[in-house]
Amino acid sequence: MGVVRHVVCAMSGGVDSSVAALLLKRRGYNVTGVFMKNWDSLDESGVCSTERDCDDAYRVCQTLDIPFHQVSYVKEYWHDVFSNLLKEYEKGRTPNPDILCNKYIKFNHFHKYAIHTLGADAMATGHYARTSQEDEEVFQQSHTTRPTTLFRDRFEIRNPVKLCKGADLAKDQTFFLSQISQDALRKTLFPLAGLTKEFVKKMAAEAGFHHVLKKKESMGICFIGERNFENFILEYLEPKPGNFVSIEDGTVKGTHKGWFTLTLGQRARIGGQKDAWFVVDKDIVTGDVFVAPTTNHPALFRDTARTDRFHWIASDPPAELVRTQMMECHFRFIHQMALIPCTVTLNMDGSVWISLSQPVRALTPGQVSSQAPLQDFPSHVDFMRSLALSLPQFAVLYKGDECLGSGKMVQLGPSEFTLQKGRERMVANLQQNDEPIPDPAG
Numbered sequence: 426m427g428v429v430r431h432v433v434c435a436m437s438g439g440v441d442s443s444v445a446a447l448l449l450k451r452r453g454y455n456v457t458g459v460f461m462k463n464w465d466s467l468d469e470s471g472v473c474s475t476e477r478d479c480d481d482a483y484r485v486c487q488t489l490d491i492p493f494h495q496v497s498y499v500k501e502y503w504h505d506v507f508s509n510l511l512k513e514y515e516k517g518r519t520p521n522p523d524i525l526c527n528k529y530i531k532f533n534h535f536h537k538y539a540i541h542t543l544g545a546d547a548m549a550t551g552h553y554a555r556t557s558q559e560d561e562e563v564f565q566q567s568h569t570t571r572p573t574t575l576f577r578d579r580f581e582i583r584n585p586v587k588l589c590k591g592a593d594l595a596k597d598q599t600f601f602l603s604q605i606s607q608d609a610l611r612k613t614l615f616p617l618a619g620l621t622k623e624f625v626k627k628m629a630a631e632a633g634f635h636h637v638l639k640k641k642e643s644m645g646i647c648f649i650g651e652r653n654f655e656n657f658i659l660e661y662l663e664p665k666p667g668n669f670v671s672i673e674d675g676t677v678k679g680t681h682k683g684w685f686t687l688t689l690g691q692r693a694r695i696g697g698q699k700d701a702w703f704v705v706d707k708d709i710v711t712g713d714v715f716v717a718p719t720t721n722h723p724a725l726f727r728d729t730a731r732t733d734r735f736h737w738i739a740s741d742p743p744a745e746l747v748r749t750q751m752m753e754c755h756f757r758f759i760h761q762m763a764l765i766p767c768t769v770t771l772n773m774d775g776s777v778w779i780s781l782s783q784p785v786r787a788l789t790p791g792q793v794s795s796q797a798p799l800q801d802f803p804s805h806v807d808f809m810r811s812l813a814l815s816l817p818q819f820a821v822l823y824k825g826d827e828c829l830g831s832g833k834m835v836q837l838g839p840s841e842f843t844l845q846k847g848r849e850r851m852v853a854n855l856q857q858n859d860e861p862i863p864d865p866a867g
């Protein structure tokens with residue numbers, strides 16, 4: 426008889442992690458369920474949803490007859506995720522809290538707790554994602570503490586583990602995992618890797634997890650709960666009022682109460698204006714929010730972005746990129762958006778330039794923002810829909826099924842509108858000087 430492996434499963438009280446724990450138990454492992462508390466929350470009716478979720482996770486563990494623990498990362502979440510989020514808002518950027526939560530909490534604090542404190546052979550979550558390792562390979566990974574040398578990961582890791590899309594492409598969550606460390610990934614199991622959500626729900630029903638199935642699907646920000654996001658964020662940030670300014674002629678169209686909850690591409694409600702205007706840019710120094718009169722205005726389209734130091738999950742950086750300084754792959758900046766072909770170039774400081782095969786709008790064409798202006802948002806769920814469609818922070822790269830990693834977008838190339846204006850100015854200058862206008866076709 427071989428050793429019985431010990432796996433710590435992160436259990437949220439939801440369907441996915443409950444079935445993940447069930448599958449691990451069926452594989453014959455010693456499973457421990459752990460619930461994380463990240464936020465002291467009361468929802469708008471004063472009910473603590475965290476306690477309810479914790480209770481649900483506990484009941485699943487009872488049904489499975491496995492030990493249950495609860496850990497609190499309220500302090501860590503506040504420092505690593507929430508403060509970060511507020512700082513980004515103040516810079517006029519729209520951060521993705523779920524990417525940060527995975528990076529700093531689940532695949533860092535929680536990971537260390539599972540492996541070092543509880544002595545587990547691996548940790549597991551209910552994410553729809555896959556790695557390039559079999560379970561047994563995960564267990565064989567020794568607990569290495571990386572020496573802090575000048576050498577980068579590629580010199581230290583012989584067989585880097587890849588992060589790949591799960592079988593259920595409609596549920597794939599690699600986007601949210603794109604910032605996690607190689608060290609944590611090497612010790613992680615994703616029991617739902619090969620399953621569809623439909624099948625997982627069926628398994629939950631057969632296992633008698635009815636209390637879990639009855640719950641609403643969790644969405645977006647894991648900690649805030651059902652509440653008005655604008656009111657929530659205004660508890661923490663001082664609103665900075667300013668003007669709505671037309672990108673076309675610089676005229677002031679109205680005023681707004683604060684720009685950090687206004688997201689790129691979103692329809693702006695401007696008092697006294699009958700027509701629809703759309704947010705295309707912000708000036709965080711003056712507080713001006715630039716707006717355009719059409720939803721598909723060229724000021725919303727761009728085809729290049731630069732990231733900060735890119736986080737490569739497996740090879741840091743990929744050999745192809747080192748060899749040629751250039752790589753063809755696919756890009757996504759919104760969870761589940763269609764992948765866009767792109768060319769990536771590597772800079773000396775580890776940042777990358779991403780050139781897309783076609784200009785993309787700040788949001789996916791024809792999506793909810795035009796029907797659901799922010800002022801009408803009833804809850805954070807709707808806000809998350811707009812967030813997911815807004816200027817995102819992270820550029821996530823894929824090569825086939827593999828999620829290569831992500832980088833925070835810190836600079837965008839010129840918009841189509843800027844380029845168009847530049848061309849017009851050039852033509853006007855040429856005409857003024859009576860020079861022949863170059864024929865673009867010839």
Ligand SMILES: Nc1ncnc2c1ncn2[C@@H]1O[C@H](COP(=O)(O)OP(=O)(O)OP(=O)(O)O)[C@@H](O)[C@H]1O
Nearest residue numbers: 435436437439440441442459460461550551552643
């Ligand atoms: N509060 C929590 N405590 C422990 N683990 C958590 C918690 N929240 C999320 N997780 C882990 O992260 C995974 C992904 O979380 P996410 O919030 O995306 O939920 P989900 O995909 O709807 O999964 P679930 O149905 O398990 O809630 C979960 O399956 C679970 O393993």
